[in-house]
Amino acid sequence: MGDTGTDTDVVIAGAGPTGLMLACELRLAGAEVIVVERLAQRSGESRAGGVHSRTLEVLDQRGVLERFLAEGELQPVGHFSGLYLDFDESESRHPYPLMILQSAIERLLEEWALELGVRVRRACEVNGIRQDESGVTVETGGAAPAVLRARYLVGCDGGRSTVRKLAGIDFPGTEATMTALIGDVELPDLPEDYVWVRRTPAGDYSAIAFEPGWHRVITSEFDRVADREESVTFEGLRASLIRVAGTDFGMRNPRWISRFNDAARQADRYRDGRVLLAGDAAHIHFPAGGQGLNMGVQDAVNLGWKLASVVRGLAPESLLDTYHAERHPVGERVLHNTRAQSALVRPGPQTDALREIFGSLMVFDEVNQYLRHLLTALDIRYPLDGDHPLTGRRVPDADLKASGGATGVHELLHTARPVLLDLSGDAATAAVAAGWAGRVDVVEARAEDEQWIVPALGEIPAPAAVLVRPDGHVAWAAAAGTVPDAAALRTALETWFGPALAG
Numbered sequence: 001m002g003d004t005g006t007d008t009d010v011v012i013a014g015a016g017p018t019g020l021m022l023a024c025e026l027r028l029a030g031a032e033v034i035v036v037e038r039l040a041q042r043s044g045e046s047r048a049g050g051v052h053s054r055t056l057e058v059l060d061q062r063g064v065l066e067r068f069l070a071e072g073e074l075q076p077v078g079h080f081s082g083l084y085l086d087f088d089e090s091e092s093r094h095p096y097p098l099m100i101l102q103s104a105i106e107r108l109l110e111e112w113a114l115e116l117g118v119r120v121r122r123a124c125e126v127n128g129i130r131q132d133e134s135g136v137t138v139e140t141g142g143a144a145p146a147v148l149r150a151r152y153l154v155g156c157d158g159g160r161s162t163v164r165k166l167a168g169i170d171f172p173g174t175e176a177t178m179t180a181l182i183g184d185v186e187l188p189d190l191p192e193d194y195v196w197v198r199r200t201p202a203g204d205y206s207a208i209a210f211e212p213g214w215h216r217v218i219t220s221e222f223d224r225v226a227d228r229e230e231s232v233t234f235e236g237l238r239a240s241l242i243r244v245a246g247t248d249f250g251m252r253n254p255r256w257i258s259r260f261n262d263a264a265r266q267a268d269r270y271r272d273g274r275v276l277l278a279g280d281a282a283h284i285h286f287p288a289g290g291q292g293l294n295m296g297v298q299d300a301v302n303l304g305w306k307l308a309s310v311v312r313g314l315a316p317e318s319l320l321d322t323y324h325a326e327r328h329p330v331g332e333r334v335l336h337n338t339r340a341q342s343a344l345v346r347p348g349p350q351t352d353a354l355r356e357i358f359g360s361l362m363v364f365d366e367v368n369q370y371l372r373h374l375l376t377a378l379d380i381r382y383p384l385d386g387d388h389p390l391t392g393r394r395v396p397d398a399d400l401k402a403s404g405g406a407t408g409v410h411e412l413l414h415t416a417r418p419v420l421l422d423l424s425g426d427a428a429t430a431a432v433a434a435g436w437a438g439r440v441d442v443v444e445a446r447a448e449d450e451q452w453i454v455p456a457l458g459e460i461p462a463p464a465a466v467l468v469r470p471d472g473h474v475a476w477a478a479a480a481g482t483v484p485d486a487a488a489l490r491t492a493l494e495t496w497f498g499p500a501l502a503g
Contacts, residue, residue, distance in 0.1 A: 008034045008119075009311040011138050011150040013126045013163050015039075017102065018279030018296035019156030020109035020118075025304025027116040028062070028416035029470070031311050034148060035118060036140055038125035038157070042106055049101055049210060050075075050290035053087075054377040055297050056094035057397065061472050063414040065094075067108050072100030080371045081288060081341035082197025082204075083359050088369070091378055091455045093397045093408070101210060102293060129153060129166045129275065136274045151311045154276045154303070156296070159265075161281035167272045173265030173284075174339065178203075178222040181237045183257040187215045189250035201347050203244040217251065219244050222346050225261065232259045262286035262342040264335045270324040278303055283331040288341035289375045291334050298377060299327050305416060305470035314439060315498040326382040337374045369456075379456040385495075386488070388477035389460055395468045396452045402445035409468070412443055416470045418497055420489075423447050424464040429484045435500025436493050440467075467492055 010026055012019045015037035026033045051059075051068065059065040074096045078085045087095045110120065124146070128139035138148040155163025164171060187207055195207040203221040210216050219240040234254045241248050264285045270277050279296030303323045309315035344355055361367045373379035384392040397410040400421075412419045420433045422444045430442045447462040454460055465484050467476040476492035478484035494500065 006135055006149045006151060008032045008148070009151050010034075010307060011036060011136075011148050011153045012156055013037075013138075013153065013161075014156035014158060014279070014281070015042075015106070015110065015120055015122070016156060016158065016279065016296070017105050017109060017293050018281075018300050019154075020106065020113050021297045022154060022156060022278060022300035022304050023113045023118040023120075024062070024109065024116055025300055025416060025470075026308050027113070027118055029305050029308030029312075031308040033118055034150070035113070035120045036124040036126060036138075036148075037120065037122045038142070040123040040143070042103070042110070049099055049208075049216065050293075051098040051100060051105070052078075052290065052294045052376045053092045053094050053097070054380070054394065055294045056098060057092060057394070057410060058297060058301050058472065060094065060397070061410045061413040062416065063411075064108075064112055067112070068098060068100060068105070071104045071108070072098040075099050078372070078375060079196070079289065080337075080362070080375065081344035081355075082199075083344075083355065083362055085362070085372050085375070086368055087372060087376075090453050092376075093410075097290070099210065105293070126153075126155075126157070126162050126166070129163065131273050131275065152274045152276065152307060154278055154307070155281040156277075156279045156300075157281055159280040159284040161277065163275065164267060164277055164281050167275040167277075169272055169275075169277065170268040171265045172268060173335070174263065176225050176261035176263040178220055178262050178342070179224050179226040180218060180220040180260050180262075181232070181240050181257070182216065182218045182260065183234065183237045184210070184214055184216050184255040185234075185237075185251050186213060186253045187217065187249040187251055189247070190215065197345065198245070199345065199347060199352075200244055200246075203347055204345055205241060205244045207249070214255070217241060220345065226259060232257050260287060262339070264339055266328070266331050266335055270328055271320055276303065276307070276320070276323065282327075283335065285335045285338040286342045288338045288345075291338065291375060291377075294377065295331065295334055298330070301471045302327055309498065315496075319496070329383075330377070330380060333374065373455055376455075381456075382473055384473075384475060386476055386492070388463065388474075388479060389457055390454065390463060390466060390474040390477045393454060393474055394472050395466060395474050396454060398452050398462065399448035400445040401448060402443060406448075407445075410472065412441070413468065413470065413472060415441070417441050418470055418475075419443055419468045421445060421466045421468060423462060423466070424478075424480075424484070426465065426484060428486060429465045429478075429489065432486045432489050433493060436497055437501065439497050440493065465489075467496075469496060 009031040012035045123143035127141045130137040206218045208216045266283045278299040382392040451459040461480040464478040
């Protein structure tokens, strides 16, 4: 564990998808973690309802994807501000979004976290934090007030993050211009099973059948910004649906009602000393295209192995700076595209004309691909040094033939350890990694396909060798038909996984 006198290596505030995924990543990498959660039990609220391709790949990388597939339903279409997108089956082994309620995602992640030995303390909220050179003291209130000592604290406690406020991290952005209400209800008089972003002069509404007999109703009304303290009620949702759709479709029996808007904000820094932010604590935005939960999970997967390496003394603290460098631009991109989607759904003849032109452009493959990648995050490239086109990108789940039999690249990441994949049989490549024995898995295999498909690039020759970080992104690669650059590989190993072992 961490320094003497600590209760744990890392305290995570918030047991939502981001916090639970981060806890799992830390445990897989050998760090001790305590999750503190304000709620006494899981809320059971459905909330987010979709998982995109890159997040499905992340779960597949850890060998837990089947748990989620068993409780959701794959959808062959997606949308950008209600305009339908096509998906390319060649870009991922999991090209389609999975429709699954957040309540199920949280339950499955918590079950996995407990299997890994994560400690979850409920009815326990952060009230104060104090940093020093060796750690952070976390004061908690709730059912059993306590003071926890950890090496690091990560705020995964939502858009109104207490951790962010206590750390003094600014949260700049744009104010709300609309109010949306959302609820899971019965709609006995709805004449069709599925209504998607139907725009009217008063706003827009959707009615999505997530479960038999139940619909998720969403209404959006622009230039009606609700006060944050205004209560959210079933009657308010009914009145909004009548204003927008002209009827309530017999709405009854609400299970869950909530409200959101198109405010977009992002923390100006994801790290302040020993305090870090992830998920909604780091960024909020209009929930168009279902990107928020996905981005939070991917924040966690980027941060987890880095933070574990630092607390275990395997890498210098400066490694944590790459978390902000890599994930902050991703957050900026999502805020940018969700602002655009909010503008595209506004009522009025000007927006009608814009949507018609925008929709006509989406029939072009390049436009559809660009927008699809904004939502799926399959094309993300982190700013890593290296000339190979794979460097910084997520590694394709290519088919391999290894000594143990057929496998895929993502299966090699089940243990959440870095992998040096040698596809050329060059013994010198494996020899370079000898100094990282026990930290980096060296796998010799043969690529089943000569060409790998990389989103935004198309087909590229399968590399001669590739160094894959635990998050599935490529740290170094050697082009096919070339002699791998041993010095560049050694630099990448030192940069990401600390200095080589002596001797």
